[in-house]
Amino acid sequence: MEENKNEYLHWKEIDRKILADCHIFKVVSALREDPYGSRVDRFLLDAPDWVTVIPIVESDEGEKCLMVKQYRHGSSSVTREFPAGTVDPGEKPEDAMHRELLEETGYTAGEMVLLGAVNPNSAFMNNTQYIYAARDLKKVGGQDLDEHEEVEFELLLLSEVLEKMGRGDFSNGTMMTALGFFMRWRSADGEK
């Protein structure tokens, strides 16, 4: 096993304490011991899993993709992003994705394809971001947002989104992560 080959690089956890419960994550200080027996404190975030979806809609102008626009408190700016959210305790990631898509946009997806999964940042996160593509979209209702949540949605040309990602308000890196999986999926199996 690959993991066993890397055993000599592994650290052991000796102890951990929660420094702060920040609702969207817990800040943890973990006492870790390196392979030579030396101990140091390392900080990490204990967070629930996340889901992100690239919802594709056919149109006469070409493929469009459903995106949301909202104020983000980390960047202190309005960003354009793919629909995304947090997996509730006990919820399956795919169910969370359907739920978040419906809540943020009022759309359902007849097809939800898992493109991949990653740790958002292995240096200090302990959770998984699941990335989906959605097709066969239908508008079935209005939005159902949390208190203090204001989200607008719009259909943008996929070609425009590909070009703009990482520029202006297309500034959330986790969306480029999703596009990376999407580009590989498209190029690996031809036009889908």
Next chain:
Amino acid sequence: MEENKNEYLHWKEIDRKILADCHIFKVVSALREDPYGSRVDRFLLDAPDWVTVIPIVESDEGEKCLMVKQYRHGSSSVTREFPAGTVDPGEKPEDAMHRELLEETGYTAGEMVLLGAVNPNSAFMNNTQYIYAARDLKKVGGQDLDEHEEVEFELLLLSEVLEKMGRGDFSNGTMMTALGFFMRWRSADGEK
């Protein structure tokens, strides 16, 4: 201006306090006021900027890319990643990238191309990840690692890295972010 068009979505910061100084980031509780005058606390991480590089080396077998292997405390696992690091105060991102590449691998790059920049996670991060491609690589020395840092490096086929990203120990999402920029760069301007 696009920003002005979105003014009605903007929140104001009323106050902020640092909950924890975790070395690689500070945990901040920010009191924010929504466009309707309602106030809530939002948690965010105040972090330095990051840099990531995809270093390309020509070989008889095809293009290879220089990657590092190390234990990561967030995922509690050994991961394979592109060389990456943190921008020091007052340092230019490109200088930080050259420094980190040299420290982690002992290689210098004759050419460093900025592929793009994003906020790693606009929901709660306030920093920027700069993504580069590097060419004209030369091995000039050994590694120069921080205390408790153990990093191995290896040359892997670019085609293999593209295929494996998001699988097994290629599990750090910020590396797929970098690959997303890289794939777009390659496809936009043909073979470079």
